Amino acid sequence: MQIINYNNITEQNNLLKEIKTLIKPKRLIPIIGAGFTSGAETRHGTVPNGNDLKNFLIGQLAKILGMSTEEVEDLKQGNLSAVADIYWNALEKSKEKTLSYENKLLQYMENNFSGVKTLEQYQRDFLNCNWRYIYTLNFDDAIESTIDGMEIIIPYFRQNKRRLENKYCLYKIHGDIHQFLKTNNSIIFIGCGLDEELDLLFAAELKLADKSRIINDAHKAIYYVYYDVKLAPEKDIPMLKQIKLENYGVTNVIRVKSKEELKSFCNAVYECYGEAQKIMENDELDQYNGIRFQQLDKSNYDSIRYLFYADAVRIEPKTKTITLPSFFIKRNITRELIRDFDKNGYTVQILYGNRFSGKTYCLFDIMQELFSYNTYYFPSDVALDDRVLNRLLETPNTLLLFDEGSITLAQISNCIIDYLGRLKANNVHIILVVNKSNKDFSRYYFSRQSHLAHEVKFYEVKNHFTNEDKQIMEISDFNKKIAALSLIDYQEKNSILDYIIRVEKGLLKRVDYKLNLPSINILSSQRTDELKAMIILASQGTISSQNAIDFGVDETMYNICKIAGSAVQRDYLYNIEIAETSHSGFKFVANSQYWIYRCLSKFADEESNHAYIAQAYYSIISDLINLYTLASGKMNTAFYREARPYYFLDNIQYIFSKEFSGGTIKLPNKIYEKLHPLLSDNYQFLHQEAKCKLRYSRRIDYIPEKKEQLGIAFRNIDRAYDLAERRFSPNIEYTLGHMLVTQALILTNYVLLNGYTESEKVIDTVIIYYKVFVESRYNNFLSELERDEMTDVKTFCKYLESDFDKHKYPRDIGEKASEILSKVYGMNIRLS
Structure with missing residues (x-):
C-alpha cells in the first residue's frame, strides 16, 4: 500500500497523472461517504456525520430500553451498523413504542438529510466530473440536488418504506452495491470514515481485498482519501489504521492534511476531468483512422505466429500501424468488392464467410487499396457504443470498415440500414464483416432483400484458397511466400484451418518461432467452471468482466489467463466501447480461437466427458435465464440474442469438431437433450434440436431407434412452427x-x-x-x-x-x- 502525501509536489503530480489516466476512459468510480457532506446546511438543520447519527440512535435506544449511563458508554464503542441493528431490534420488541420512535426518526431524517442547500464549489466540481457512476453511503440528498438523475445507493441502513413512498428518492439497498464492487474499475473513497463506513462495506462479504490481490496491476487502484481533523499535520497515519486500510484492499492512501488541501485535491480532479474531456473529443477515434501497414520480411519466422494468434495483427497504438505476415496475399473476392466500390454502386458492402476464412485479411487488403480515402477501421476486439457509431455516421466523406463483432445486429439495423439515405447524403461508405453462421443477420437481411438490393451487396470469403482466377492465383501466391518459412505447401483440398492444423503437427516443439501455444490438455471433469468459461470464449471470442461475473467464471478467467496467457488475455475496454450503463472495466480476449477449439475438441474426444459438456451448456443457459428474467416473470428479449450461440447446431459442431470440418453429432444430441427442459418454449431452439435429431438419425443403423429419433425431430419442428x-x-x-x-x-x-x-x-x-x-x-x-x-x-x-x-x-x-x-x-x- 502506498501513502501519497498530497502536499508533496512530486507525489501530487504523479497522483494526478494517474487519476487523469483513469478519468479519461471512465475507469475511476467515486464512493462518497458522510464526511463529504457532513455539516452542510439542510432545510431544518445540518447533515450529520456517522458519529452524529450513531449518537442520535443511542439517545433513542437509551429511552426505549431504559439504559444506564454505563450501558450507553459501552454502546458508543460500537460502530454505526451495530447500533442500527440494536435500534431496529429494540423497536420490534417494543411494539407499543414503535410508532412514536419511528416518527422521531423520520423527523430527524427530514430535518437533517433532506433539502441540502448549495454545497461548496469544490464539492460541486468534484461531483460534476461526469462520472459513469457515483456511489454514496449517505442518506442526505446533496448529490442528487447537485446532479440530476444520479443513481444513489445506501447499502447499510434499513429502508423506511413510509419515507420512500412520499419522497423522490434514489437510495437503494437491494444489492446494487454488491454488484458494483464485484466489477473491475478503480475506486476512490472520499469522505468515508475508517471506523464506520468502510467497516460496513467490507463486513458484507464484498471481498474487495481479494479482488485487489487478483487484479494487481498499474491500471487498477483503490484510493482512499485520508483526512483526519484530529491528526496533527506533522504526525504519520497511525500504524493500526494503515494495517486496517491495507487489509481492506486499499492500494493508495491520499493523505490530505487540511481542509484547504482537500479543496485543492477536489479542484485538481475536476481539472483532470476537463483536460481529459478535451483529449477525448480529439483523439477518441483517432487511433482507428488512417491505419498504416508494414509487412514482415519473407524469411522472418515470426510470421508463423500469425497462423495461430489473432493478436498478432493488432494496431500498434503509437504508430497506428498493423504489421502483416510475410505470407499475406490478395484474394479474388476483394478485387470484386473494390471494383464495385470504384463504381460507387453500393452504400454497404458485406464480406461474409466461415471462421478461419481470412475475412480480416481481406479488410486489410481493401484498406491498402483504398488508402487515399478517409478510412476508419474497427477490429473485432472493439465493440462500439451507439454514441460513437452515430458520431461516425455523421462524419462526411468517410469509409468505415467494421470487423466481425465490432458492431451489433441492432446497430447495423437501427443505425445503418434504416438510415441509408443519410449515409449517401454524407458520402459515408461502409464495409462490414459478418460470420456466415450468423443466422440472425441472414434472417434480417433476407426479410428486407428486395428493398436493399441496390444499396447492399454480399461478398463471400471462401474458407479455402483457389487458383481458379488466373489474375490472382491464391494457392500459388501463398505457397511461394510460405516456402521461405520452410512450411509445407497449401493443397487445394485443404481448408485454411486444415492447413493450420497440418502446420502445427509439423512443428517439433511449441516454442518454435515464438509460437508458445499452451497445452491443449488443460480441461478436466473436476474443473467444470473452466469448461464453462472456455465454451463461452469459443462462442463469443471475448467475455467482459461483468459477463464473467454474471456467468460465475470471473476468478476462473483469471486462472486461465495465468496458465494460458499467450492464448487468452485480459484487455481493458476502449472508451468507445463503454456504454453509460456498463459496469465492465475490461474484457477477457481469446488471442487464439484455434487453441480454444483444440482444447474443447480434445476434451470431447472422450465420450464420458459429454455429460460434463452438456452440464456446462445447461449452466450457461440457466445463468442467462436468471439474468434476463424480468420482475413480471417474462423474458427480456435480449435473452434470445444472447442464448442463441449456445444452441445453434452449426456452432456446437464447429466448436467440438475434431478437425473442424464436420463435427460429431453425438455430443450435440446430448446437449439438446439436457437443454430441452429449459428451452422447450423457444421455437429457434426446437428447430435446432430437430435438425440435430435428423442428422443423428442418419448415423443410426438400428431401424427402430432411427424412427424414434425422426419422431422426436418431427414433434420438435411441428411445435417450433406452431410457436413461430x-x-x-x-x-x-x-x-x-x-x-x-x-x-x-x-x-x-x-x-x-x-x-x-x-x-x-x-x-x-x-x-x-x-x-x-x-x-x-x-x-x-x-x-x-x-x-x-x-x-x-x-x-x-x-x-x-x-x-x-x-x-x-x-x-x-x-x-x-x-x-x-x-x-x-x-x-x-x-x-x-
Missing part, C-alpha cells in the same frame, strides 16, 4: 421457410425408411416440398442445403420422377409433384 407462426416479427417468414425445409427433410427420411408405403406421409411430404421450393418467395433454399440434405432432396425427387404413381393420389398432388421437379431441375417436367 404466432409470432409477429419482420423476419418470421424467412424463419418459417427454413422450418418447412427441415420438416420436409425429416419426412423425406421417414417415407424413405418405410419404402414410400405410407401414402398419407408421402402426400404431406409433397405438400411441404411444394411450399418450400415452389410457393416460397425465397429462392435460395436449395443453395443453402448441406450435402446430406441435398442428397435427401435428390432422393425424393428421383422417387417422384421414377416411382411416384400420380394416379394413386389426388390430382392436385400429382400437379404439385410436377411443379416441384420443374423447380428443382430447372426445366419443365410433367409427370405422366
Whole structure:
C-alpha cells in the first residue's frame, strides 16, 4: 500500500497523472461517504456525520430500553451498523413504542438529510466530473440536488418504506452495491470514515481485498482519501489504521492534511476531468483512422505466429500501424468488392464467410487499396457504443470498415440500414464483416432483400484458397511466400484451418518461432467452471468482466489467463466501447480461437466427458435465464440474442469438431437433450434440436431407434412452427421457410425408411416440398442445403420422377409433384 502525501509536489503530480489516466476512459468510480457532506446546511438543520447519527440512535435506544449511563458508554464503542441493528431490534420488541420512535426518526431524517442547500464549489466540481457512476453511503440528498438523475445507493441502513413512498428518492439497498464492487474499475473513497463506513462495506462479504490481490496491476487502484481533523499535520497515519486500510484492499492512501488541501485535491480532479474531456473529443477515434501497414520480411519466422494468434495483427497504438505476415496475399473476392466500390454502386458492402476464412485479411487488403480515402477501421476486439457509431455516421466523406463483432445486429439495423439515405447524403461508405453462421443477420437481411438490393451487396470469403482466377492465383501466391518459412505447401483440398492444423503437427516443439501455444490438455471433469468459461470464449471470442461475473467464471478467467496467457488475455475496454450503463472495466480476449477449439475438441474426444459438456451448456443457459428474467416473470428479449450461440447446431459442431470440418453429432444430441427442459418454449431452439435429431438419425443403423429419433425431430419442428407462426416479427417468414425445409427433410427420411408405403406421409411430404421450393418467395433454399440434405432432396425427387404413381393420389398432388421437379431441375417436367 502506498501513502501519497498530497502536499508533496512530486507525489501530487504523479497522483494526478494517474487519476487523469483513469478519468479519461471512465475507469475511476467515486464512493462518497458522510464526511463529504457532513455539516452542510439542510432545510431544518445540518447533515450529520456517522458519529452524529450513531449518537442520535443511542439517545433513542437509551429511552426505549431504559439504559444506564454505563450501558450507553459501552454502546458508543460500537460502530454505526451495530447500533442500527440494536435500534431496529429494540423497536420490534417494543411494539407499543414503535410508532412514536419511528416518527422521531423520520423527523430527524427530514430535518437533517433532506433539502441540502448549495454545497461548496469544490464539492460541486468534484461531483460534476461526469462520472459513469457515483456511489454514496449517505442518506442526505446533496448529490442528487447537485446532479440530476444520479443513481444513489445506501447499502447499510434499513429502508423506511413510509419515507420512500412520499419522497423522490434514489437510495437503494437491494444489492446494487454488491454488484458494483464485484466489477473491475478503480475506486476512490472520499469522505468515508475508517471506523464506520468502510467497516460496513467490507463486513458484507464484498471481498474487495481479494479482488485487489487478483487484479494487481498499474491500471487498477483503490484510493482512499485520508483526512483526519484530529491528526496533527506533522504526525504519520497511525500504524493500526494503515494495517486496517491495507487489509481492506486499499492500494493508495491520499493523505490530505487540511481542509484547504482537500479543496485543492477536489479542484485538481475536476481539472483532470476537463483536460481529459478535451483529449477525448480529439483523439477518441483517432487511433482507428488512417491505419498504416508494414509487412514482415519473407524469411522472418515470426510470421508463423500469425497462423495461430489473432493478436498478432493488432494496431500498434503509437504508430497506428498493423504489421502483416510475410505470407499475406490478395484474394479474388476483394478485387470484386473494390471494383464495385470504384463504381460507387453500393452504400454497404458485406464480406461474409466461415471462421478461419481470412475475412480480416481481406479488410486489410481493401484498406491498402483504398488508402487515399478517409478510412476508419474497427477490429473485432472493439465493440462500439451507439454514441460513437452515430458520431461516425455523421462524419462526411468517410469509409468505415467494421470487423466481425465490432458492431451489433441492432446497430447495423437501427443505425445503418434504416438510415441509408443519410449515409449517401454524407458520402459515408461502409464495409462490414459478418460470420456466415450468423443466422440472425441472414434472417434480417433476407426479410428486407428486395428493398436493399441496390444499396447492399454480399461478398463471400471462401474458407479455402483457389487458383481458379488466373489474375490472382491464391494457392500459388501463398505457397511461394510460405516456402521461405520452410512450411509445407497449401493443397487445394485443404481448408485454411486444415492447413493450420497440418502446420502445427509439423512443428517439433511449441516454442518454435515464438509460437508458445499452451497445452491443449488443460480441461478436466473436476474443473467444470473452466469448461464453462472456455465454451463461452469459443462462442463469443471475448467475455467482459461483468459477463464473467454474471456467468460465475470471473476468478476462473483469471486462472486461465495465468496458465494460458499467450492464448487468452485480459484487455481493458476502449472508451468507445463503454456504454453509460456498463459496469465492465475490461474484457477477457481469446488471442487464439484455434487453441480454444483444440482444447474443447480434445476434451470431447472422450465420450464420458459429454455429460460434463452438456452440464456446462445447461449452466450457461440457466445463468442467462436468471439474468434476463424480468420482475413480471417474462423474458427480456435480449435473452434470445444472447442464448442463441449456445444452441445453434452449426456452432456446437464447429466448436467440438475434431478437425473442424464436420463435427460429431453425438455430443450435440446430448446437449439438446439436457437443454430441452429449459428451452422447450423457444421455437429457434426446437428447430435446432430437430435438425440435430435428423442428422443423428442418419448415423443410426438400428431401424427402430432411427424412427424414434425422426419422431422426436418431427414433434420438435411441428411445435417450433406452431410457436413461430404466432409470432409477429419482420423476419418470421424467412424463419418459417427454413422450418418447412427441415420438416420436409425429416419426412423425406421417414417415407424413405418405410419404402414410400405410407401414402398419407408421402402426400404431406409433397405438400411441404411444394411450399418450400415452389410457393416460397425465397429462392435460395436449395443453395443453402448441406450435402446430406441435398442428397435427401435428390432422393425424393428421383422417387417422384421414377416411382411416384400420380394416379394413386389426388390430382392436385400429382400437379404439385410436377411443379416441384420443374423447380428443382430447372426445366419443365410433367409427370405422366
